[in-house]
Amino acid sequence: LPWALGGRLAGLALTLLLGLTPAGAALVTVAGGWFGGSRTAGVLAGATALVLLGSALQLPFGAGVRTVRARYGLVTQGWAGWAMDAVRGLALTLVLVLPLVLGLFALTAWSPQRWWLPAAGAAALLTAALSFLHPLLIEPVFNRFSPMPPGALRTALLALAERDGVRVRDVLVADASRRTTALNAYVSGFGATRRIVAYDTLLTAAEPREVELVVAHELGHVKHRDVPVGTVLGAVGAAVAVAVLGLLAAWRPLLDAAGATSPADPRA
Numbered sequence: 001l002p003w004a005l006g007g008r009l010a011g012l013a014l015t016l017l018l019g020l021t022p023a024g025a026a027l028v029t030v031a032g033g034w035f036g037g038s039r040t041a042g043v044l045a046g047a048t049a050l051v052l053l054g055s056a057l058q059l060p061f062g063a064g065v066r067t068v069r070a071r072y073g074l075v076t077q078g079w080a081g082w083a084m085d086a087v088r089g090l091a092l093t094l095v096l097v098l099p100l101v102l103g104l105f106a107l108t109a110w111s112p113q114r115w116w117l118p119a120a121g122a123a124a125l126l127t128a129a130l131s132f133l134h135p136l137l138i139e140p141v142f143n144r145f146s147p148m149p150p151g152a153l154r155t156a157l158l159a160l161a162e163r164d165g166v167r168v169r170d171v172l173v174a175d176a177s178r179r180t181t182a183l184n185a186y187v188s189g190f191g192a193t194r195r196i197v198a199y200d201t202l203l204t205a206a207e208p209r210e211v212e213l214v215v216a217h218e219l220g221h222v223k224h225r226d227v228p229v230g231t232v233l234g235a236v237g238a239a240v241a242v243a244v245l246g247l248l249a250a251w252r253p254l255l256d257a258a259g260a261t262s263p264a265d266p267r268a
């Protein structure tokens with residue numbers, strides 16, 4: 001907990017430091033200058049610099065969390081694999097963030113006053129799309145998934161779902177043992193991408209009835225529509241957050257503190 005919370009606090013401190021002092025504006029200007037100094041260069045290089053700085057700042061805290069987990073025998077992965085995961089996460093973040101900031105700054109160029117209206121709608125739609133596509137695009141970057149092999153356990157789990165009136169296309173097994181000894185399962189996606197995933201560690205360490213108990217809990221998430229409900233809440237939250245950002249970005253003292261001339265300025 002101290003490492004995880006420390007990482008959050010450090011990230012917040014970095015955001016405030018870059019946002020409310022001339023340091024962030026200088027970072028965008030310098031990074032953009034390396035790539036020709038155009039507005040697009042400022043947006044892309046500035047966003048990349050922010051992501052890289054933020055990720056680098058999280059490294060010692062992530063290493064701290066890993067060290068504590070290792071002390072309790074929960075870690076099966078070496079430091080090389082841990083570093084590879086960090087690189088994967090960074091690449092994934094850049095792939096998601098860079099097109100988003102390009103779209104965002106296309107909107108602020110279109111209207112420095114009303115950019116947040118379409119941006120709020122787009123944020124809601126993107127949140128829903130990402131929740132739907134998460135099992136297909138994000139999860140395979142970090143784990144391999146295979147259908148649970150046919151047998152008494154799989155039959156029992158599907159029967160459990162049927163008794164609950166929950167339609168389950170498949171129960172998948174994730175190769176969680178490549179990182180951890182921890183036991184878990186989860187449900188993700190919705191509609192055509194909905195899936196129940198059990199850690200392979202659960203199948204090797206727990207009795208079949210115990211596995212049933214864990215999967216019954218995950219079926220409860222499906223039955224109570226937790227993923228769609230969470231997605232709607234997330235989409236509304238994203239739209240509200242963008243609208244608040246629109247208000248804040250129109251506030252002169254904040255723009256002055258950030259060293260930006262308008263919300264359309266990459267330094268914003």
Ligand SMILES: [Zn+2]
Binds near residue numbers: 217218221
């Ligand atoms: Zn749960």
